[in-house]
Amino acid sequence: LLGTIDAKQALLTLERAAFTSDPAQVNNMLSSLTNLTNLGANDIYRWYMSNTTPTQPTPNLTTASSNPIDANPLSYPPDIKLNLIYPCTPKHISKYSTQRFRFVTESPTIYITHIRPWILSQRTSGRLDWIFNILSGLTEQEDVILRSDWGTESGFLLLPDLNWDRKTITSLHLLALVERRDIWSLRDLKKKHIPWLRHLHEKVRNAATKVFPGQVEEDELKCYVHYHPTYYHFHVHVVHVMMEPEGGTQNVGKAWELGGLVEWLESMEGDEQKGFESVSVGYGVGEESELWKELWGEMKVGQEVTLGKSR
Amino acid sequence: LLGTIDAKQALLTLERAAFTSDPAQVNNMLSSLTNLTNLGANDIYRWYMSNTTPTQPTPNLTTASSNPIDANPLSYPPDIKLNLIYPCTPKHISKYSTQRFRFVTESPTIYITHIRPWILSQRTSGRLDWIFNILSGLTEQEDVILRSDWGTESGFLLLPDLNWDRKTITSLHLLALVERRDIWSLRDLKKKHIPWLRHLHEKVRNAATKVFPGQVEEDELKCYVHYHPTYYHFHVHVVHVMMEPEGGTQNVGKAWELGGLVEWLESMEGDEQKGFESVSVGYGVGEESELWKELWGEMKVGQEVTLGKSR
Numbered sequence: 001l002l003g004t005i006d007a008k009q010a011l012l013t014l015e016r017a018a019f020t021s022d023p024a025q026v027n028n029m030l031s032s033l034t035n036l037t038n039l040g041a042n043d044i045y046r047w048y049m050s051n052t053t054p055t056q057p058t059p060n061l062t063t064a065s066s067n068p069i070d071a072n073p074l075s076y077p078p079d080i081k082l083n084l085i086y087p088c089t090p091k092h093i094s095k096y097s098t099q100r101f102r103f104v105t106e107s108p109t110i111y112i113t114h115i116r117p118w119i120l121s122q123r124t125s126g127r128l129d130w131i132f133n134i135l136s137g138l139t140e141q142e143d144v145i146l147r148s149d150w151g152t153e154s155g156f157l158l159l160p161d162l163n164w165d166r167k168t169i170t171s172l173h174l175l176a177l178v179e180r181r182d183i184w185s186l187r188d189l190k191k192k193h194i195p196w197l198r199h200l201h202e203k204v205r206n207a208a209t210k211v212f213p214g215q216v217e218e219d220e221l222k223c224y225v226h227y228h229p230t231y232y233h234f235h236v237h238v239v240h241v242m243m244e245p246e247g248g249t250q251n252v253g254k255a256w257e258l259g260g261l262v263e264w265l266e267s268m269e270g271d272e273q274k275g276f277e278s279v280s281v282g283y284g285v286g287e288e289s290e291l292w293k294e295l296w297g298e299m300k301v302g303q304e305v306t307l308g309k310s311r
Numbered sequence: 312l313l314g315t316i317d318a319k320q321a322l323l324t325l326e327r328a329a330f331t332s333d334p335a336q337v338n339n340m341l342s343s344l345t346n347l348t349n350l351g352a353n354d355i356y357r358w359y360m361s362n363t364t365p366t367q368p369t370p371n372l373t374t375a376s377s378n379p380i381d382a383n384p385l386s387y388p389p390d391i392k393l394n395l396i397y398p399c400t401p402k403h404i405s406k407y408s409t410q411r412f413r414f415v416t417e418s419p420t421i422y423i424t425h426i427r428p429w430i431l432s433q434r435t436s437g438r439l440d441w442i443f444n445i446l447s448g449l450t451e452q453e454d455v456i457l458r459s460d461w462g463t464e465s466g467f468l469l470l471p472d473l474n475w476d477r478k479t480i481t482s483l484h485l486l487a488l489v490e491r492r493d494i495w496s497l498r499d500l501k502k503k504h505i506p507w508l509r510h511l512h513e514k515v516r517n518a519a520t521k522v523f524p525g526q527v528e529e530d531e532l533k534c535y536v537h538y539h540p541t542y543y544h545f546h547v548h549v550v551h552v553m554m555e556p557e558g559g560t561q562n563v564g565k566a567w568e569l570g571g572l573v574e575w576l577e578s579m580e581g582d583e584q585k586g587f588e589s590v591s592v593g594y595g596v597g598e599e600s601e602l603w604k605e606l607w608g609e610m611k612v613g614q615e616v617t618l619g620k621s622r
Binding site for chain 2: 001014016017019026030033035036037044045046047048049050051052053078079080081082083084085086087088100101102103104105130140143162165166219220221222224241242244245248250251252253255256257259260263264266267268269270278279280281282284300
């Protein structure tokens with residue numbers, strides 16, 4: 001939803017919250033079902049739609065006009081998660097706009113000619129300063145869960161992902177931001193980085209198990225990177241293997257599993273400098289994105305690519 | 312939820328329903344938010360939990376004790392979908408039982424020693440006969456959308472996936488079953504298959520656009536394969552790039568994008584026979600699965616692997 005607060009634009013996104021597994025609350029929810037409508041039946045299978053409504057205390061005259069839930073907030077767990085971006089920029093608006101998606105294949109030539117210079121211009125224009133501020137300890141230090149191997153080539157820090165509720169273990173979602181600044185995306189990974197990546201992969205999983213000591217094992221964690229990422233400083237998503245991702249963030253064409261990338265590099269022909277700069281990478285891209293508007297969309301109709309040239 | 316109805320077992324599953332995009336109903340929902348709790352804030356980002364509760368008419372003494380929603384069911388769309396299986400079997404119960412998932416890494420040695428012989432035993436025990444019956448035209452011919460290059464090495468047929476409603480274009484989900492029977496999974500793909508895979512990839516996308524002529528373009532389609540697949544006869548999932556998958560079917564650790572596999576083979580060091588048999592593959596596996604019970608779970612505690620040996 002796009003609206004305004006004090007005349008400035010704001011984006012509000014709503015998500016259905018996870019169900020509770022607390023038996024008392026499950027009972028409350030079941031007894032609150034109303035408007036039950038049968039949609040169909042087939043042999044032993046039947047399906048329905050319904051509304052849930054918070055358990056209401058017995059109404060009486062003194063509370064009838066106030067909101068009955070407030071009297072007993074714990075009787076019914078939240079069913080909605082809201083995310084507010086305020087004030088938001090046109091870039092946020094286009095990111096969240098309903099848009100047509102395309103699946104494109106970025107060749108090494110397209111990467112070197114158009115994408116890499118565009119990423120460089122983002123890095124030099126100050127758009128990654130907020131990342132560098134976290135890394136250097138200037139901001140958001142209260143969110144940093146731990147720093148590992150800090151001050152060495154293997155340094156990384158662990159942050160909770162914005163979309164994680166910070167308490168549900170089966171939806172654990174952390175970000176590992178590496179300390180080194182020479183790797184912008186998976187495109188920069190080369191055979192020479194294999195030992196570094198293997199070490200990082202192991203350390204990140206090990207560190208993540210310490211966020212909930214004794215509650216999550218290393219073989220319950222999955223690590224992946226995005227291409228294209230939201231920001232071009234190498235970071236690894238660490239999630240619980242049972243986490244149900246939203247918005248396709250773990251889908252093929254968006255996410256690459258870290259162990260698989262290492263295996264790919266390992267099996268690659270070439271010297272130490274050989275890496276993902278030299279392969280084609282397929283991914284989904286929204287028609288409202290800068291990449292579509294100033295590159296893929298233009299290429300599709302035979303126009304000149306303007307990516308990074310309008311600024 | 313597992314319970315009983317008339318002394319027979321029944322399974323009830325609940326899902327959050329999709330949001331409506333009807334502006335009036337969105338307004339109703341927003342004005343119904345209660346128990347708004349701020350979870351955190353970071354710069355321009357803020358997130359909250361809340362309850363929705365159906366819009367209530369102004370309370371008065373005559374309606375205060377009845378359920379206010381029933382008076383105006385259309386004012387608030389359903390927020391829950393329920394699925395009932397009744398009576399259910401033990402097999403249903405184990406399928407829907409909560410199981411722990413693990414992320415495992417299948418080395419070339421584990422594949423050759425345990426997995427490959429197990430796949431072979433499945434193929435020779437008749438468990439793939441239903442696939443061969445479709446391929447040879449004995450069954451399910453009414454579902455076959457088209458056969459391409461049939462009778463050649465490039466032959467494949469196109470079927471709708473069981474989970475597709477067969478009408479919503481943005482959730483298009485087809486399966487391409489190849490005619491050749493020597494490729495059981497991505498493990499069998501080698502450098503020598505690159506021309507065949509490129510041809511298949513192109514033909515499959517082209518064929519899929521013909522299912523809805525003029526409504527879906529080739530760059531709106533994404534192709535991937537599963538590992539482990541449900542059955543060990545090579546098949547490619549073809550989906551609309553906007554399709555929102557359920558149950559992680561497009562996730563890293565389950566799905567591999569076809570174009571990416573071809574790029575990997577292309578960049579791989581070695582002769583024509585080199586391929587995915589020689590790399591480690593990471594994937595998620597449920598603890599109720601045969602693979603966990605008779606291989607990964609046993610290996611984890613140092614027991615002898617029994618996969619395929621109990622039959």
